[in-house]
Amino acid sequence: MLAKRRVTGLSTRVVAELVAEVGPAWQARQHAKLTDRPRRRSPGAGAKYKLVFVDRLLVTLVHLRHATTHDVLAAWFGVDRSTITRAVNEIRPLLAERCCRIESGVRLRTVADVIAYLDHVRQTGLMDATEIRVRRPTKRRAGRHQFISGKSRCNAMKALVITDAQGRLLFCGATCRGSTADITQARQAGVVDWLAHTWGVEILTDAGYQGLGAQTAGQVITPTQKHHKKAVERMQGIAELRAAQRKAHNQRRVRVEHGSGHLKNWRSLTRHLGRREILDHTLRAVAGLLSDHQHTDRPTPSPIAALPAGRTR
Known part of the structure; x- marks a missing residue:
């Protein structure tokens, strides 16, 4: 099962690294849970786990990748549904603590880490917000309407996504209600505050972040605004110039849309x-797993395979 990428969405190498990294953390947490209170029996007594750690990790990966229900996973592994629920609730927080990975193997866990990284490597960052549909709040819940997105007109929550210029994930989180504006979410996440301590960071965004450029000394770059139709008629050539500027900006920024699309390939976020x-x-667990997949070394094609068809040398 672990060797098939269709099951977990990850290569065998990434799964092996997960077992080596998350396994000791899970064992330490379970041991601390057994020893943090007075006991009448020694730790380890009583019923034994029906799922070993590797099975628990596999259950969580399949649940995140395919949004498989706990009932189906319980029938698959031959255990009770409550066992699957406990396994997912134990492993998912450990995966979320890992967050996104960069080339050197360092993990970026906060917006401050991402901005410091971009400032250190002098790379361009891409920022956008993505919406995830959620269950409709109960009828008697206060603020029920605040989950309705003004864009998609459905009950959703919004997540902040930051990638590098190649579209590789650097941060995914800072969730808020679907009715929150993109620029408000960025301010609440601390993007403006942390950019005030840097000068060389460049972050490309869409038109939903108009106004952040003035607050961040031009470090947040938004597309050029459109002129009014009557003003365009008076200024010949301005409309074409502005359209070309917006097109060039969107061509550089489109990779963050691809990063959000890769996140939605995991059915639990669809x-x-x-x-x-x-x-x-x-979100953080899936982003960490996806960043591991993006930074996994892949075999380079052989020189013969790289030649055009019909040529062997």
């Missing part, structure tokens, strides 16, 4: 059917 409180953990 539509989140669980509790809204755990969506942030799910």
Whole structure:
């Protein structure tokens, strides 16, 4: 099962690194849970786990990748549904703590880490917000309308996504309600505050972040605004110039859209059917797994395979 990428969405190498990294952390947390209170029996007594750690990790990966229900996973592994629920609730926070990975193997866990990294390597960052559909709040819940997105007109929550110029994930999180504006979410996440301590960072965004450029001394770059139709008629050539500028900006920024699309390939983020409180953990866990996949060394094609058809030398 672990060797088939269709099951987990990850290569065998990435899964092996997960077992070596998350396994000791899970064992230490379980040991601390057994020893943090007075006991009448020694730790380890009583019923044994029906799922070993590797099975628990596999259950969580399949659940995140395919949004498989706990009932189906329980029938697959021959255990009770509650066992699957406990396994997912134990492994998912450990995966969320890993966050996004960069080339050197360092993990970026906060917006401050991402901005410091971009300032250090002098690379351009791409920022956007993505919406994830969630369950409709109950009828008697206060502020029920605040989850309705003004863009998609459905109940959703919004996540902040930051990638590098190649579209590789650097951060995914800072979730908020779907009615929150993109620029408000960026301010609440601390993007403006942390950019005030840097001068050489360049972040490309869409038109939803108009106004952040003035607050960040031009470090946040938004597309050129459109002129009014009557003003365009008076200024010949301005409309074509501005359209070319917006096209060039969108061509540089489109990779963050691809990064959001790769996140949505994991079915648990296509539509989140669980509790809204755990969506942030799910986002960070999937982002960390996807960044591991993006930075996995892939075999280079052989010189013969790289030649055009009909040529062997």
